[in-house]
Amino acid sequence: MKFVWFNLQPWPHLPDNFREDYRSVWVDIPSRLFDPELAHEVYNTYLDQLEFADQLGYDGIGCNEHHQNGYGLMPSPNLIAAALSRRTSNAAICVIGNSIVGYNPPTRVAEEFAMLDCISGGRLIAGFPVGTPMDTNFCLGQIPALTREKYAESHELIIRAWTEPDPFAFDGRYTQLRHVNIWPRPVQQPRPPVFIPGGGSIETWDFCLDHDYNYSYLSFGGYKAGKSLLDGYWDRRAERGDRDDNPYRASFAQIIAVADTDQEAERLYAEHILYFFNNCLHVFPGFADPPGYRTLKTLKAGKLSQLRKETMELFSRLTWSDLIESGAVIAGSPDTVAEQMEDLARELRVGTVFCLMHTGNMPDWKTRYSTQLFAEKVMPRLQSIWSDHDPSEWWCSPMEERRTNDAASVDAARRPVDPVTVGDGLEGVL
Amino acid sequence: MNGATIATITTRRGIEATVHVRGTAGSPVVWLHGAGGPLPREPLLDALAERHVVYSPEWPGYGVQETETELHDMLDFALHGLDLIDALELGEAPHVIGHSMGGMIASEMLALNPSAGASLTLIGAAGLWIDEHPVPDLFSMVPFELAETLFVDAAAGEKILTAGLDFSDDQALIGFMVGNARRMGTAGKILFPIPNRGLAGRLYRITCPTLLAWGRQDRMFPPVYGERFQQLLSSTEAELVVIDDAGHMLPYERPEAVSAAVTSFIGR
Numbered sequence: 001m002k003f004v005w006f007n008l009q010p011w012p013h014l015p016d017n018f019r020e021d022y023r024s025v026w027v028d029i030p031s032r033l034f035d036p037e038l039a040h041e042v043y044n045t046y047l048d049q050l051e052f053a054d055q056l057g058y059d060g061i062g063c064n065e066h067h068q069n070g071y072g073l074m075p076s077p078n079l080i081a082a083a084l085s086r087r088t089s090n091a092a093i094c095v096i097g098n099s100i101v102g103y104n105p106p107t108r109v110a111e112e113f114a115m116l117d118c119i120s121g122g123r124l125i126a127g128f129p130v131g132t133p134m135d136t137n138f139c140l141g142q143i144p145a146l147t148r149e150k151y152a153e154s155h156e157l158i159i160r161a162w163t164e165p166d167p168f169a170f171d172g173r174y175t176q177l178r179h180v181n182i183w184p185r186p187v188q189q190p191r192p193p194v195f196i197p198g199g200g201s202i203e204t205w206d207f208c209l210d211h212d213y214n215y216s217y218l219s220f221g222g223y224k225a226g227k228s229l230l231d232g233y234w235d236r237r238a239e240r241g242d243r244d245d246n247p248y249r250a251s252f253a254q255i256i257a258v259a260d261t262d263q264e265a266e267r268l269y270a271e272h273i274l275y276f277f278n279n280c281l282h283v284f285p286g287f288a289d290p291p292g293y294r295t296l297k298t299l300k301a302g303k304l305s306q307l308r309k310e311t312m313e314l315f316s317r318l319t320w321s322d323l324i325e326s327g328a329v330i331a332g333s334p335d336t337v338a339e340q341m342e343d344l345a346r347e348l349r350v351g352t353v354f355c356l357m358h359t360g361n362m363p364d365w366k367t368r369y370s371t372q373l374f375a376e377k378v379m380p381r382l383q384s385i386w387s388d389h390d391p392s393e394w395w396c397s398p399m400e401e402r403r404t405n406d407a408a409s410v411d412a413a414r415r416p417v418d419p420v421t422v423g424d425g426l427e428g429v430l
Numbered sequence: 431m432n433g434a435t436i437a438t439i440t441t442r443r444g445i446e447a448t449v450h451v452r453g454t455a456g457s458p459v460v461w462l463h464g465a466g467g468p469l470p471r472e473p474l475l476d477a478l479a480e481r482h483v484v485y486s487p488e489w490p491g492y493g494v495q496e497t498e499t500e501l502h503d504m505l506d507f508a509l510h511g512l513d514l515i516d517a518l519e520l521g522e523a524p525h526v527i528g529h530s531m532g533g534m535i536a537s538e539m540l541a542l543n544p545s546a547g548a549s550l551t552l553i554g555a556a557g558l559w560i561d562e563h564p565v566p567d568l569f570s571m572v573p574f575e576l577a578e579t580l581f582v583d584a585a586a587g588e589k590i591l592t593a594g595l596d597f598s599d600d601q602a603l604i605g606f607m608v609g610n611a612r613r614m615g616t617a618g619k620i621l622f623p624i625p626n627r628g629l630a631g632r633l634y635r636i637t638c639p640t641l642l643a644w645g646r647q648d649r650m651f652p653p654v655y656g657e658r659f660q661q662l663l664s665s666t667e668a669e670l671v672v673i674d675d676a677g678h679m680l681p682y683e684r685p686e687a688v689s690a691a692v693t694s695f696i697g698r
Contacts, residue, residue, distance in 0.1 A: 137569075141623045145618050145619055146619060291611040291614030291617075292618050294611065
């Protein structure tokens with residue numbers, strides 16, 4: 001299995017009464033809740049954690065793109081990826097991904113991803129989301145009913161820009177370029193591996209299968225809720241007569257928190273994960289579904305009760321046991337977590353897991369504690385689950401000889417790395 | 431009662447459209463509906479049909495034909511509108527009336543071809559943007575907010591918009607949302623994210639007599655938008671009539687007052 005350490009990079013200082021006092025964490029969240037000087041600390045802490053995950057042996061480290069969002073501070077994931085490319089040397093750099101509909105022209109994505117692939121020595125994994133309506137339509141101003149058509153055209157342009165050896169002209173409806181000839185080119189040939197973060201539409205599954213891309217179901221609902229989506233993907237594959245059931249064709253995001261015992265996990269992490277569910281996940285429904293964004297078929301199957309006035313005025317408060325029982329969160333001792341992670345892998349048939357190890361306003365030391373326990377006591381028990389399948393088509397292929405500028409080697413020159421110090425600070429709490 | 435007969439026409443481009451026809455005698459009127467689409471009751475059209483033959487075609491995305499994929503941008507909509515008038519084979523230029531989005535398209539049509547209409551009436555028309563009076567974001571509204579924005583009397587408005595559908599019933603709400611996704615998805619091609627596709631720079635081309643009718647309490651495009659249209663229509667003397675106790679949906683809220691203004695204008 002492949003493990004990607006992933007963090008949405010939330011703003012950890014939302015007020016307790018955020019849901020009652022503000023209508024949305026996304027799009028029109030008040031700017032006065034943001035403090036740039038605090039953000040200096042927040043960003044650098046998150047970058048440190050991603051580098052720490054590389055040192056601990058996570059297969060990948062990941063970032064994604066959100067705009068005007070209180071729980072996702074990465075409008076430009078490529079900036080984060082660039083910093084990580086310099087300060088790490090082993091982990092795949094998973095940019096999941098760039099909202100390609102919003103880049104003008106989309107060759108910008110082909111160029112920046114090629115730069116990242118060069119700097120990182122071929123460690124890039126490239127994600128191409130259609131993007132949420134909040135980002136793509138309301139923040140980036142793209143027309144809902146034309147979003148999918150523009151996405152398809154942008155995708156075609158980027159792949160051609162990467163793979164065609166000679167300059168070409170591109171006469172699209174949304175982008176016209178007389179001379180497409182990106183410089184630099186990606187290390188990984190013919191192209192870096194592509195992951196498609198998507199929901200559960202047949203169109204998305206077919207798109208992934210048509211191009212042999214990784215289908216990445218990234219949600220916060222957890223593995224029990226995610227099963228029907230992954231089943232749908234694998235069934236669709238079978239329906240199409242595609243016999244390749246390699247689990248590395250799919251990936252899944254899961255909130256995970258590890259401690260010595262199940263009780264300790266609740267004591268350490270509950271308040272921070274509940275901050276995420278009860279404060280951060282508060283999106284005004286009008287931003288979630290502009291007419292024309294969803295296909296009609298998806299809409300007909302949808303649950304619309306959230307659009308009612310009376311429902312919107314109710315603020316249900318989730319509890320820790322709600323999150324554990326629903327599978328939204330896998331938390332507990334290394335045994336508990338390993339057992340549920342194995343269920344996740346086998347039930348969903350996924351080769352790659354995006355491990356959301358930092359959630360909500362979890363402080364740095366707790367994040368590192370959980371991250372390290374997972375790397376040392378859980379990952380080794382899961383790594384061989386899919387050992388009879390070859391991941392290489394859906395994973396990066398780094399250059400064998402590449403420079404190491406990573407934090408570990410730079411730090412090693414300064415002071416010895418002592419993994420024991422990571423747990424410091426726990427004594428007073430436990 | 432809806433006294434309309436239904437006809438199907440096909441434009442030269444090959445797009446089929448349903449047309450509601452009211453009235454039997456008098457000069458032709460072409461009514462271009464707004465983003466909300468034709469509603470089950472059209473009291474203004476019934477009133478106008480006493481003196482005119484009123485043709486109201488459905489825009490792509492609003493009828494049974496799934497033709498909305500043919501239209502992408504403002505020019506597509508405007509040319510399709512002109513094609514519809516051609517396909518009606520009226521033998522004379524009709525009086526063109528457009529409400530809201532329909533007014534935006536009607537303006538574009540007559541800017542492209544100033545002789546396509548005998549006159550132009552814009553009712554609460556879209557198409558302009560004034561920084562000091564930002565238009566509410568129709569596309570991020572949840573259903574219960576729509577009526578509050580569009581009508582003076584929200585409760586009455588909701589009944590008009592939904593034809594009495596009960597939003598507490600899931601199937602009714604899903605049905606409404608699916609229809610709304612087609613209608614507003616199509617409208618979004620020219621109205622999202624800002625309902626301005628450069629019309630201000632083209633209004634000078636309109637030369638036919640023009641009437642502007644606005645609801646005094648229009649919360650989408652307040653009457654200041656009517657005034658802006660009046661200024662920008664520099665090649666014709668446009669008259670602005672502001673109607674009391676009416677919001678953006680004035681054809682449905684004050685049909686008799688709108689009908690009186692239109693009839694008097696056309697009859698001149």
